[in-house]
């Protein structure tokens with residue numbers, strides 16, 4: 001599978017007759033087993049051992065978002081990246097506002113997460129260039145959350161999260177963002 005974002009998807013079963021492989025994530029095991037039984041009923045027995053059928057790929061693709069993480073701190077970026085990648089998302093990193101804007105305009109991500117210290121001008125420049133196709137802009141705030149939230153809203157961000165973000169909270173936000181690739185299609 002060429003798509004690096006699909007790395008969690010592996011072969012879970014094979015047809016004993018034709019060799020066709022069925023791929024999915026570990027939690028798909030029971031449903032894949034049902035599919036193999038169904039396939040076996042109609043299997044033509046021609047050799048298909050080079051083929052991989054990934055029926056759940058479309059589901060994963062629809063849940064996957066492209067996220068740009070913007071933070072001057074490398075460790076903070078790494079932590080966010082691994083959290084997001086574990087949930088199947090694709091991540092790019094920027095260490096400053098300029099890099100963030102550049103990535104947001106060239107890679108057209110679905111979500112941009114920006115550390116509170118780098119808010120200045122980021123949202124305004126992305127919105128000016130992308131208009132209604134702007135990604136979901138999220139500010140990552142620390143202590144003094146109320147004041148930071150106010151700053152983030154004033155700077156043009158859609159919403160803010162307290163850093164380090166709670167896994168469930170960030171997933172709820174990122175997974176719900178509209179997919180830019182789909183909007184463009």
Ligand SMILES: [Zn+2]
Pocket residue numbers: 015016017018019020039040043044045
């Ligand atoms: Zn078969």
